[in-house]
Amino acid sequence: MINAEVARLFERIADLLELTGENRFRVNSYRQGARSVDALTEDLAALAAENRLQSVKGIGKGLAEHVHYFIEHGTIDVLDDLQKRLPPGLPKLMEIPGLGPKKVAKVHEALSVNGLDDLKKVIADGRLAQLEGFGETSVKKIAEGIAFLETSGKRTPLGIALPLAEELRDRLLSVEGVRRVEIAGSARRGEETVGDVDLLCEADNGETVVKAFTAFPQVRRVLASGATKGSVTVGLSDDRELQVDVRVVPKESFGAALQYFTGSKAHNVELRERAVKKKWKLNEYGLLDVDEKRLAGEDEAGIYRAFKLPWIPPELRQARDELSGEFDFESLVALEDIRCDLHMHTTASDGRHSIEEMAEAAKALGYHTIAICDHSKSSVIANGLTVERMKAHIKAIRKAGEKTAGIRILAGCECDILPDGSLDYPDELLAECDWVVASIHIAQGKGGSGKLSPTQRTLAAIENPFVSCIGHPTGRLINRREPMDLDMAAIVKAAADSHTMLEINAAWQRLDLKSDHARQAIAAGVMLSVNTDAHSTGDLRQMRYGVVTARRAAARKSDILNALTPAALLNRIRTKRKVSS
């Protein structure tokens, strides 16, 4: 697939064009083109071969020609020309908070700055502060921006950002005059990582609320503080900083503001374009018709209703197909639908709590079933169980099940898929388990000499009649480890054909499958299982991250194993074994 590469090149062209002072709408066309190409599931090369490129939204005559040129020459002529004229280190400078295309172009032209090192030099020797349009204050901000970029460059995982957002929300609620606070932005959309936290606040006096907010103990730096808006950074445990923005609006605008600050940006642009076509105006204060008459604004659903649309769950505001009006959002899976967790560890391997403790904690969450899935023998670091220990563990799980009323405890295991594609336990032992999660932990890199590829290993595991589910299929760790190179189409097809479940691992460090892959699996008819992979009772509460990932994939309740009734669940597990044997 050339899609990702073409998207990257379009984005690069947009960056460079922006620096040349090109018409911003032309710049935007390249950005829009990059987004469309990136979101496309079809292969761009195939579309090009059939001359259908212009059927893609945002791809017109010009961009289509670029794609054809790229396929023939492996490059884009417009980009080559731009790169001859502009130094390669320049676009990076636009990532510095406070520096945009105009200022970067200016320091390049006036001070021959070609990259980050040059910029640091002209800051240090005082030449930047002398430049027209720059002053001591803005140079100080730019210097801070560089430090921010270098230390906090990466986006923050949802599992870090959301609890922090909730803490700040609760603190804001205790500020005098504040009536309501909602988390907006990518945290509300349930994106796996967030760039900053957005909080929306209903109050009459914005200035006092913003002042109180910027004085919170968590605040490290104040970036802006005005009558309706405040912007700060807060420190994270690893010494990085996360930006938090607060907006204060009156009651009658709260819904419009929540809609606006939830995004995504592309979703909002689509909605605003619809408004413009109707000669309306949509901004964060409300939806106004041509006579400035207020059509909506107090609540979010009212905004969508004005466009004859249902309220759209934030997780799906991705500018994909959610505004088509063809969606049944009622059937979307929700956290309340989840009634079981089928992947958790105990003290038998590397967990912190006993079978009984995990069961009691799951019962408190209202679950009807759990599966205990400790590690198999090859996961030595995780205290994986030998065959003998596993046999005893199954007995212990069954005994705990008899003792514990009100919840069914399945005897399961998380069985390693070995480098040669075989499983870490013999079939006779797997047959004794009620539920088997098969996962790759060892040798996640490319298959070495004589070894199978990760795809072949996964396909081999799917073929085993006793494997119920593939655990964390791509093995990625957000911001820390790249996913394995998998042929997801082949895996999804094999899983669908054999009634093998694929996991959405709900641990915020993993979120694996990610939502795009989950969407692909659902389209192929695969049943997904959302599990926490809990190593303690507290980890069971990470289920919410898995559920938002499923919702981002537009998963219905019927697509999720964990939302089934006890009978339907067991039936589904048995189906795999019947079909395979």
Added chain:
DNA sequence: GCCGTTTTCGGCCCGACTGTTTTCAGTCG
């Protein structure tokens, strides 16, 4: 550069905050 159920030309989302060029351009979300 893209796009069209008012348009194939003339539009293209909208407002807040900041620093400095002291009346507004640049940046950001």
